[in-house]
Amino acid sequence: MPNQLARYPPSSSLRASALTNRVHKRTRDDHASEVAEDYVEAIGDKIAANGVCRSMDLVQEFSVTHATVNNTVARLQRDGLVTTQPYQPIELTAAGKRLATAARKRHEIVKSFLEAMGVSSRTAAIDSEGIEHHVSKETLQAMKKILKNGWPATER
DSSP: OOOGGGGSOHHHHHHHHHHHHHHHHHHHHHHHHHHHHHHHHHHHHHHHHHSOOOHHHHHHHHTOOHHHHHHHHHHHHHTTSEEOOTTSOOEEOHHHHHHHHHHHHHHHHHHHHHHHTTOOHHHHHHHHHHHTTTOOHHHHHHHHHHHHHOOOOOOO
8 A cells, every 4th residue: 555645745744744743742741641630630539528548549449559559649749749658648739739620620521511412421421531631722612612602503
């Protein structure tokens, strides 16, 4: 199968390549922040529900090992999102609280938007868990606008 980009002038190929590189970079960056967002959101939820969040809460929440939680919490602590001491609860820093709030809002907007499209609540909850990390600000704003004002009228 011939290279589809070969029929375009080099400048078009370079632009296509640059766009592809930007898209993949954004996806890699999104993946890098997913775990942090999921963890700070879960930590915030556990603190809100129980007054504290312990490593065991996260082991159960994410169905992972203690070692995985300990390594992730250590990275969150290194990045200034949480504080903790051995055998003590995990606390969110101000930056961690801001990230958790932003992640929770994005999650709720995406979930509500999917439900507005007719997706079942169960499926919307599952799907929004992944989509929330990849949705752009522009798309999120469009979703919020539709949720607030309804679907735009279409011309035929």
